Amino acid sequence: MPLVGGEPIVNTVNMQNSIKVERARKNWTQAELAVRIGISRQAVNAIESGKFVPSTLLALKMAHVFGTPVESVFKLETDDWK
Amino acid sequence: MYGKTRLRKKQTRATALLWGAIYLICLLVIRQVELPTKAGIGISLVPVIFFFIFLITIIREVASMDELQRKIQTEAVIVAFLLGLLLLMTLGMLDQVIPLDQKHWGYLDMVPFMGLFYAIGWWRAHRKYS
Numbered sequence: 001m002p003l004v005g006g007e008p009i010v011n012t013v014n015m016q017n018s019i020k021v022e023r024a025r026k027n028w029t030q031a032e033l034a035v036r037i038g039i040s041r042q043a044v045n046a047i048e049s050g051k052f053v054p055s056t057l058l059a060l061k062m063a064h065v066f067g068t069p070v071e072s073v074f075k076l077e078t079d080d081w082k
Numbered sequence: 083m084y085g086k087t088r089l090r091k092k093q094t095r096a097t098a099l100l101w102g103a104i105y106l107i108c109l110l111v112i113r114q115v116e117l118p119t120k121a122g123i124g125i126s127l128v129p130v131i132f133f134f135i136f137l138i139t140i141i142r143e144v145a146s147m148d149e150l151q152r153k154i155q156t157e158a159v160i161v162a163f164l165l166g167l168l169l170l171m172t173l174g175m176l177d178q179v180i181p182l183d184q185k186h187w188g189y190l191d192m193v194p195f196m197g198l199f200y201a202i203g204w205w206r207a208h209r210k211y212s
Binding site: 038042047 | 211
């Protein structure tokens with residue numbers, strides 16, 4: 001593992017998200033959300049299930065359509081801040 | 083935006099089929115018909131034109147993809163490239179020991195293998211994110 005200033009760099013990040021909750025709040029399907037932000041349903045599913053971490057642009061778009069701040073949709077797990 | 087990707091996908095498939103058909107026809111002509119060298123060279127290079135059309139449509143399709151689809155394509159190409167390299171390296175090494183018979187193996191035999199390696203890479207990446 002690479003070291004910077006004696007601290008290990010964590011390469012694998014487990015980002016939590018509340019997309020499913022926000023979708024349920026809006027009563028949207030994955031396909032509907034996909035259309036609103038201009039991506040595929042597969043991409044929405046991969047992001048929602050944590051298999052794929054979106055770019056900042058996509059995360060911001062998603063938060064925008066939900067009408068919530070981006071940090072309430074996407075959160076890093078405690079260990080990933082180290 | 084995603085409708086644009088579907089259109090690009092159709093265009094890519096159409097140009098891929100066109101290139102594939104032209105490639106097979108030219109190959110058949112070169113192998114079956116006795117041609118003067120210049121005509122043979124000309125026919126051998128015809129698929130290149132169609133391949134470039136195919137290449138342009140692929141680049142346009144990738145540009146219209148979302149970031150997950152691009153990641154899948156990148157991973158597929160990485161797998162295809164590395165498996166292709168592995169096959170070339172292995173055959174090259176074996177060729178040093180037992181010279182390969184050109185009747186049974188040539189440059190053209192790499193073409194379907196590269197397609198197969200890309201398909202393996204795409205399938206693996208697609209499954210990973212599904």
